Amino acid sequence: MSLGMKILGLGLMAVALASVLYLRALVRQLSEVPYLPTAEARVQLKESILGSAPGEPQTISLFFPVPGEGMLRREERTLTLVSAAPDRVRQILMALREGSREGMEGAIPAETQIRAVYLAPDGIVYVDFDQTLERAVSPGIRSETLTIYAIVNTLAVNLPSIQQVRILLEGREAETLAGHADLSRAYTPDPSWVEPTLPNPDR
């Protein structure tokens, strides 16, 4: 076999090997659930602010589960809210999804996508999350209830026109969040889930 043929053979083998490795990586990438870390959630929040009409910076209240406790704690954040109400809901939920800056547990898993927000004239807001919310929340009545009331209390405290919150999963009314907490109802904010030593959400 000539030297040229040998080089060609080696080259072809290298190409074949590279193709196998690339295909393997591609299959792995496609089979894995897309992961959106907290940093990415933060980027999305900033993009939503930059892409909207500028307004005045406001102090908003977010509610996060206290580690090891069955309660929520209020945490304040300065945010430039946009004018359109559904976009405001989305923006506040993104801030909640970004996570606590004071060491609290996450309220909404960082990889959760907010698919849609609908505002009904009777003061009910419908928030449609993707299936990640169900998959990523720890199953259990405590963790599911805290996730629900973190969302409900946060929206109601910052947007007084909101009376009730209805959580949808993948565009549908689900029976429960992750097997325990009822999702077949609209939720009214409940201050009893907030630490009593700190200011409660107004209703």
Added chain:
Amino acid sequence: MPSLTKRASILPLALGLGWAVVWATLLGPSRALGAENFIFYFPSRHEALPLRQIDQSGYLPLEKTLRLFGRPVNKRERQGRVSWRFNRRQLEVRAGQKRVRVGRKRVDLPFPVRHLDGEWWVPISFLTEVLGEIIPDAMEYHAGTRRIFIGEVEPNSFELRFDSLPGGARLTLQFLQQTSISAAEEEGNWILYLGGHPLQPPQPRFEFSNPIIKSLAFDDQDGRPKLILTPGPDQMTLRPLLAEGGMVLILDVARSDPARTAEGRTPRAPESIAPAPAASGGPVVGADSLPAVVLDPGHGGIDSGARGQNGLSEKDWTWRFTYQVRLALIATGKFRVVMTRNGDQLRSLDQRAITANTNRGAVFVSFHLGHTGAGQRTVAPYIYQPPFGTTTARSAGALSFVPWEEVQNSHLPESLRLAQYLRDELAAIEDIAIREPVSAPVRLLRSVDSPAAFIEVGDLSSLEDSGDLEDPEFILQLAQAVVRAIERFSY
């Protein structure tokens, strides 16, 4: 003639040898099974395979197991791994690895696959975790047992009650399905054969601290489900009676009448265990006069619930724990106990509520295991929190229709009382954090038409604590506390 005589002397020897060969052929496989067997109940047959204990975990021979379910082909064994084509899926395991490849999917077993003495061994959970993915039939397996039910097999089970009688004792077994019984005596024990129908006992053995009856054990190691009743040291007589159309078995054990010592410990002939008329009396587990308690082991079937870092699944833990509560409740003799699921079954939330509501006036308690985030053993009782603005009072009119989703509302004060008793009794257990009863939007409870509480035990988030949660002493303490609370509430 001499040759005839020789032939005559060889003939019995040859017959004996032939007989021995036949017996060895017939009994060979069962002898090879070893001390412990694992029984597979299929709809029309049952099979046994040897169960091997490796590092304190039960292991099954992989290839023999696969052959019970189908025909594994294209076996390839090389460099510490083996693979087959089985049911149109590629199955591959590696020695010392927990990970199993099923087609393109990877499944993690709780314990590694072993390759010992030329045979591949897999932990029992391989059946549900891996085979369940490959074969179309449903499987019912209770962790810690040595049997599995495949396909349409619905195992029988029973509740047990013990009563002391003057000069004797009575065991009452309430079966879930109709049963036929035949009895025999062996080595001082009474053997009660349960008609060959698969059975899942509430626990493998019941011990009694009583001079009349020592124990009642279940055994199906040879594929024949049977109960083994061991009497106390004195001469005893057994009077078995099958009542309620084969649903209730009453076993009266008494010290033998000295005048009839010859009868000794011989149980009555099997034909005497004829079905008795329902009106034959005797205490029956499940008698309608007793207040009902409906126990709900959370999750089941394909719904495993939460999972701990060490592989502990919520559905298995709730089943084991709820059975402890059930046994402790039955032992009081004060309650009729109903379970919302029988084994590893999937039941919807509404099906569970229906079970509660068909036992009117019952107390309902649902048990769960969760990520409480507390990092220590925690117990939290919950009651139902109705949606804002719904009425909690039921109208007193003769005809009052209550929406299905508002059924629990009128029971909330009583549910809170039940939850508070649970909290008080559970608080007496050392080294656990107990939370005050809280109203939460528990979907399960909304349609339960009786006082109802929901108990969440944790913390599954912590690895050490997950191990602690399986501690039998802890489970027993929890169960006893729950029983004390239900007794306080009901009496």
